[in-house]
Amino acid sequence: MIDIKDLHKSYQVGKNKLHVLKGINFHVEEGELVAIMGSSGSGKSTLLNILGILDEADEGSYHLDGTEIKNLTEKTAARYRNKFLGFIFQSFNLINYKSALDNVALPLFYQGMSGKERTARANDYLERVGLSDWATHLPNELSGGQKQRVAIARAMASHPKVLLADELTGALDSQTSYEIMDLIQKINDEGKTILVVTHEPDIAQMTKRIVNLKDGIIIDDKKIEQQKALANV
Amino acid sequence: MFNKDKWSEILESLTANPFRTVLTAFGVFWGIFILVLLLAAGNGLENGVRQGFSGIATNSMFMWSQTISKPYKGLPKGRRYNFETEDVQAVKDNVDGLKYVLPRNRLGGWGGANNVVRGLQTGAYTVNGDYPDIINQEPMDILEGRFINQNDIEERRKVAVIGKGVRDGLYKINEDIIGTYIKIQGVNFMVVGMYKKKSGMGRDAQEAQNTIFVPFTAFSQAFNTGDRVGWMAVTAKDGYSITNLKSEVFSVIKKRHKISPEDDRAIGNFDLYEQFKKISGLFTALNIVAYFVGILVLLSGVIGISNIMLITVKERTKEIGVRRALGATPWQIRGQVLLESIVLTLVSGMAGIAFASGLLAIVNSILPSASEADAEVMFLNPSVELSVIVTAMFILLFSGLLAGFIPAQNAIRIKPVDALRTE
Ligand SMILES: Nc1ncnc2c1ncn2[C@@H]1O[C@H](COP(=O)(O)OP(=O)(O)O)[C@@H](O)[C@H]1O
Numbered sequence A: 001m002i003d004i005k006d007l008h009k010s011y012q013v014g015k016n017k018l019h020v021l022k023g024i025n026f027h028v029e030e031g032e033l034v035a036i037m038g039s040s041g042s043g044k045s046t047l048l049n050i051l052g053i054l055d056e057a058d059e060g061s062y063h064l065d066g067t068e069i070k071n072l073t074e075k076t077a078a079r080y081r082n083k084f085l086g087f088i089f090q091s092f093n094l095i096n097y098k099s100a101l102d103n104v105a106l107p108l109f110y111q112g113m114s115g116k117e118r119t120a121r122a123n124d125y126l127e128r129v130g131l132s133d134w135a136t137h138l139p140n141e142l143s144g145g146q147k148q149r150v151a152i153a154r155a156m157a158s159h160p161k162v163l164l165a166d167e168l169t170g171a172l173d174s175q176t177s178y179e180i181m182d183l184i185q186k187i188n189d190e191g192k193t194i195l196v197v198t199h200e201p202d203i204a205q206m207t208k209r210i211v212n213l214k215d216g217i218i219i220d221d222k223k224i225e226q227q228k229a230l231a232n233v
Numbered sequence B: 001m002f003n004k005d006k007w008s009e010i011l012e013s014l015t016a017n018p019f020r021t022v023l024t025a026f027g028v029f030w031g032i033f034i035l036v037l038l039l040a041a042g043n044g045l046e047n048g049v050r051q052g053f054s055g056i057a058t059n060s061m062f063m064w065s066q067t068i069s070k071p072y073k074g075l076p077k078g079r080r081y082n083f084e085t086e087d088v089q090a091v092k093d094n095v096d097g098l099k100y101v102l103p104r105n106r107l108g109g110w111g112g113a114n115n116v117v118r119g120l121q122t123g124a125y126t127v128n129g130d131y132p133d134i135i136n137q138e139p140m141d142i143l144e145g146r147f148i149n150q151n152d153i154e155e156r157r158k159v160a161v162i163g164k165g166v167r168d169g170l171y172k173i174n175e176d177i178i179g180t181y182i183k184i185q186g187v188n189f190m191v192v193g194m195y196k197k198k199s200g201m202g203r204d205a206q207e208a209q210n211t212i213f214v215p216f217t218a219f220s221q222a223f224n225t226g227d228r229v230g231w232m233a234v235t236a237k238d239g240y241s242i243t244n245l246k247s248e249v250f251s252v253i254k255k256r257h258k259i260s261p262e263d264d265r266a267i268g269n270f271d272l273y274e275q276f277k278k279i280s281g282l283f284t285a286l287n288i289v290a291y292f293v294g295i296l297v298l299l300s301g302v303i304g305i306s307n308i309m310l311i312t313v314k315e316r317t318k319e320i321g322v323r324r325a326l327g328a329t330p331w332q333i334r335g336q337v338l339l340e341s342i343v344l345t346l347v348s349g350m351a352g353i354a355f356a357s358g359l360l361a362i363v364n365s366i367l368p369s370a371s372e373a374d375a376e377v378m379f380l381n382p383s384v385e386l387s388v389i390v391t392a393m394f395i396l397l398f399s400g401l402l403a404g405f406i407p408a409q410n411a412i413r414i415k416p417v418d419a420l421r422t423e
């Protein structure tokens, strides 16, 4: 599903070049649930953003579901993001003047789906994250956990191939975090490929594979015995 | 592109901060409000003045004889001469394209001494010896009786048609005037009609109602003017321009009176068409000024919108990043900013037009209407034509695009990843 080879990325900081990713090789099969771990500043988000076609690598190759991601126009990039990828952010990034339902429907709007279909599908996904009763509420009327559920529904709504989550539990208490991870596990159980960036070991343990990033390279990459989130709730 | 979702998107983001939206919109509202009012005011002034000209055959002139200023064929300069009745026929015969060539003689007028008596009443009035066709050049409403006619001319009848002002000066309020006699410089004339002039302004208007018309021939006989003609009123046919025919008319006269063809001062004239053109030119200038000022004010409103859109875009950097992460293409983002700006401009602009039109409607209902307008009204029916509104709408549309252009460009300049990182 994801195949990257010898990926490099550096940032220009003042006069200096900050080499963040120094040759990443990484392969993800369909249906995997992967945690990307590493200390703060190790380049986890940078990697995830490149995988999410929000940013471009300086060197190396990236194939997403067999499609080479290289020198895309912004328009194509937008289409790929819409079609292939679902994003979940630490700070939820819901649009604050849109209802939960409209937030979930937004990627479908950019897909050009008709209004009726959109509402139906958005409602469907809200129900799956257990928030059908909150469809008309604005984000600021929701708790953190609820917001993240809306965000997950939004990421799922466009039927992406891969879900990318950057510190999705970073803003939540541990109880809520586990509930969210339970949802992630369920979605993964249905076959969705999911990448989760986290620096919390307990969250990482709830995935099926942990990739450890340090100083711009992968120092460790192993499959683990998945811990069910529900057990912790 | 113009589907329902797009509109609700725009509405949502515009209503997200209603107070600011309204404040921003006010700039454009005010600009177009001023523009429409200025154009309407210019229009009102124009209507008022045109009303003053209304009915007057503008394709006409008055001419009179003056002192000859150049020696010619052995004759010295400084000679005086008069137009004669044969001149009238000569002009008619020799110049093509003239509708009327009407001689006129005049007594009194403009602060002259008392020259008209009726019983114990006396007054100072202008007395014109005229031909019936003069009514087509200086239209008047006949309120009672009739105007002078061809029979009056042929039979040199001593009849008079008096102005409303003359009637007010010489008669009691409910007195019958038809068939009564007035004495003009000692000669009795029978009153056969009363008129009211349609046009003229200010002092002219008053003067216009204080004139007495008598048949040209009767005038010549009664006041011993012989063949002399004081004035000629010359009107060109439709499709001819009096200003162009003028010199032809003058050369006929000059030839008959042995005046040098180069003598420009021997014949005085008042060309109504030229006057009219001058005034029309003034209104064109006024219109240009109105557009100029209006568009400048509008421009400041547009810059205001552009400014706020820039701030909005900056504030929404993160939201734009999120939208792009969800698959919005650059054109979808740009389009939204542009449409927002256009909608804001158009809606506030239309409000401006509506308010201005409303104000004009009120003003119009207070101002006298064209039918009851007195000659003194300088301002009539200020309004804007539909074409002006349409023009304004296009200006607005263009302004909206202009206002949104830089903000729209800014909205997608930043990379999605950087947009998402901003807090
Ligand atoms: N746009 C940028 N410009 C300059 N430096 C950046 C930029 N983005 C990230 N960095 C730097 O790159 C490093 C990796 O950042 P990031 O990938 O966000 O780390 P992590 O998510 O693992 O905490 C950090 O040192 C960060 O300061």
Ligand SMILES: [Mg+2]
Binding pocket: A044, A045, A046
């Ligand atoms: Mg990070």
